Amino acid sequence: MRTTIFFLALIALGVALQKGIIEIPRQWAPWAPLHIDDPITPVTKLKLQRLNGDRQACLAALDTVPEAELNVTPVADYSPTESCPLTNIVRMSSSSVRFNRSFVATCPLALAWVMFERHELQPAAARIMGSRVAQVDHVGSFACRNIYHRQNARRSEHATAEALDVTGFRFENGQRITLINDWNDEGEAGEFLRAARDGACKSFGNVIGPDYNAAHADHFHLGMRSFGLCR
Ligand SMILES: [Zn+2]
Numbered sequence: 564m565r566t567t568i569f570f571l572a573l574i575a576l577g578v579a580l581q582k583g584i585i586e587i588p589r590q591w592a593p594w595a596p597l598h599i600d601d602p603i604t605p606v607t608k609l610k611l612q613r614l615n616g617d618r619q620a621c622l623a624a625l626d627t628v629p630e631a632e633l634n635v636t637p638v639a640d641y642s643p644t645e646s647c648p649l650t651n652i653v654r655m656s657s658s659s660v661r662f663n664r665s666f667v668a669t670c671p672l673a674l675a676w677v678m679f680e681r682h683e684l685q686p687a688a689a690r691i692m693g694s695r696v697a698q699v700d701h702v703g704s705f706a707c708r709n710i711y712h713r714q715n716a717r718r719s720e721h722a723t724a725e726a727l728d729v730t731g732f733r734f735e736n737g738q739r740i741t742l743i744n745d746w747n748d749e750g751e752a753g754e755f756l757r758a759a760r761d762g763a764c765k766s767f768g769n770v771i772g773p774d775y776n777a778a779h780a781d782h783f784h785l786g787m788r789s790f791g792l793c794r
Pocket residue numbers: 721726727728783784785
C-alpha cells in the first residue's frame with residue numbers, strides 16, 4: 564500500500580514537471596541545456612559531463628559568449644600521437660583573460676573554464692585583490708601519458724585534453740600570484756588562491772593543488788572526470 568502511494572506520488576510529480584505545473588530553474592534541471600550565465604549548481608557538473616557526448620550542444624553553449632570575451636576555435640578530431648586520439652576538442656586562445664599560450668581542450672573543459680572564470684575567478688579577484696585577472700599562466704592541457712607518468716597507472720586526463728594545469732595569475736593592476744610562492748601566504752594572495760581553488764571545485768569534476776600532494780605544489784590540476792575530488 565505504502566509503495567503504491569509512493570509510486571503514484573512519483574508519477575504525479577513527473578506529470579507536474581512535464582506539464583510545467585512545477586517549474587525547476589534551468590540551472591537545477593538536469594535535462595535543460597547549460598547556459599553560461601546561469602548560476603553554478605551541483606547539477607552544472609552533470610550537464611558539463613553530458614556535453615562530452617554532444618559536441619553540437621557544447622559548441623552551441625560556447626557560442627553564446629560574445630566574441631570579444633571568448634576566442635575559441637573548434638578543432639576536428641585528430642591524434643597528436645597514435646595512442647592518444649583527441650575528440651570533441653577546441654583550441655582556447657583567450658577568454659576574459661589572456662593565456663600564456665593557447666591550448667587544446669575538450670569542449671566541456673573549455674565550457675567549465677568559462678563558467679569558473681565568470682562566476683568564481685573574476686568575482687574573487689575583484690573582491691580580494693581589488694583587480695581583475697588579466698592573464699592566466701598554465702603548463703598545458705594535453706600530454707599523452709598515464710597519471711604521474713607511471714607505467715601501470717590509468718591514462719591521465721591530460722591524455723584526452725580533459726584537464727588544465729594552472730600555475731599562476733596576473734592582474735590588471737600588475738600584481739602577480741603564483742602557486743609555488745603564494746599558496747601558503749597568509750594575506751590576500753593566499754586568500755585569493757584558496758578562493759580560486761574552492762570556486763573551481765564547483766564546475767570542474769576534480770581540482771587538485773598544493774594541499775593534495777607535493778606533485779601539485781606549483782599548480783592546480785583542473786580536470787573534468789569524477790564529481791568531487793577537491794583539495
Ligand atoms: Zn594536471
